[in-house]
Amino acid sequence: MSSTTRARKREWVDEVIAETPNGHRLRHCIQCGTCGGSCPNGAEMDYTPRAVFNLIVAGQKDKVLSSNTMWQCVSCYFCTARCPHQIPITDIMYTLKRMAIREGYGRTSDAPALAKAFTHYVDKYGRSFEMGLASRYHLLNRPLAAMKMGGMGFNMFKRGRMALTPSRIRQIDQLQAIIRKARQLGGAS
């Protein structure tokens, strides 16, 4: 097969770029390290954002998606605000989170379980539901933490800061129709 007839293989970096608004800027990374140096959780990450971009460009998908880096990202946007090349770093972290969940990685963190429980309540009621999250997510995933939370939960409850029943929107059918359509469009793209 001659190299002139062979189409360029779509690499993993292309997928990351395609899934991230303004993701193409990733190719402009100069490896300056401003992002990692700005990150409040950089020290806890397997790879700093700078190192992750290097790995993405090098096609090291498995290494990146099995790392804890994106799960340590708290979306503070310091990196994005400071990057000298306007790379949407936080949004790339979101893309990596989605890819990790979709492809069965993400067992290194409880974050995917939290995201799942959270969206479950939004889809069902149109509102988030802290108490429901506490039972669906905490009791299932973090029973020990749930016990430690108990005292705090009581203090919150006493001050009327915790509801026992979810709040719901009226037009939940409308929201669910929108969600179904969006899922369908997302899957089709």
Next chain:
Amino acid sequence: MKYAFYPGCSLEVNAAAYDVSVRAVARVLGVELVELDDWNCCGATEYFSQDELTACAVIARNLALVEPSMNQLTAPCAACFLNLKKVDRLMAEHPDLGGKINEALAAGGLHYDPGRVRVRHLLEVIHTDVGEEAIKAKVVRPLTGLRVAPYYGCQVVRPYKDVDDPEYPVKMDELFRWLGAEVVDYPVKSHCCGGHMTQISEPEAFELIRRLLQSALEYDTDVIACLCPMCQLNMDAYQSRVNGMFNTSFHIPVLYFTQLLGLALGVPEKDLGFGKEIVSAGPVIHAKLAAC
């Protein structure tokens, strides 16, 4: 001044003190807040971690619900504010994505033209739209002697840099100066409170919260003023657990900026949600602001 108002899920229960105080100060300042009818959750950071297009569509439903007669939407929560603003921007800058979002909205009989609604954080509305003169004219009980540390956190000032300085924001500082407070100028006012990390890994989340409380303490803070339910929850409700983890003895009340603004405007404490904070603000407020 009339704005569509998106309270967000936190204000219904956990941040009820923010809800009542926002509505109370809006009344006094002549800001008409028209609550968005049947608004839905903004999905916080979690929905974006799962499914971007659906997250955008869920958020865009709220933008589409803004009545045609109104062109500004204000949100008091930093995460809600950013999500609403981000989707409006994404739709404007990426017509492809915007088209898909509108296709999804159409399944619910809705449509949104990017740019139709200007998304504003409540701080901008109060600081910039109401402004210094009108606010100063309504102060009946200056916060003289109270050392207030304004805490901005992340998502109001980043990634979009048009609300305030992304690293050293000043709008809340200015507001508290107008109210007569002593503004604490400490270095971590736009650092991160950890967001939902408390739910995922406590050692890391608590370390981020500790840094904020430590800095506030070193700068001799009476009360921290927040503009987001998540920040308030993390610094207030988790404060005793942070003390437990690091052997510290922080005891710093954390209020919403609207609660302190309301006090200065003469709204009775009982109408501002005081007492809902876990670390009680009453003692320091009463000690510093005598004759209440």
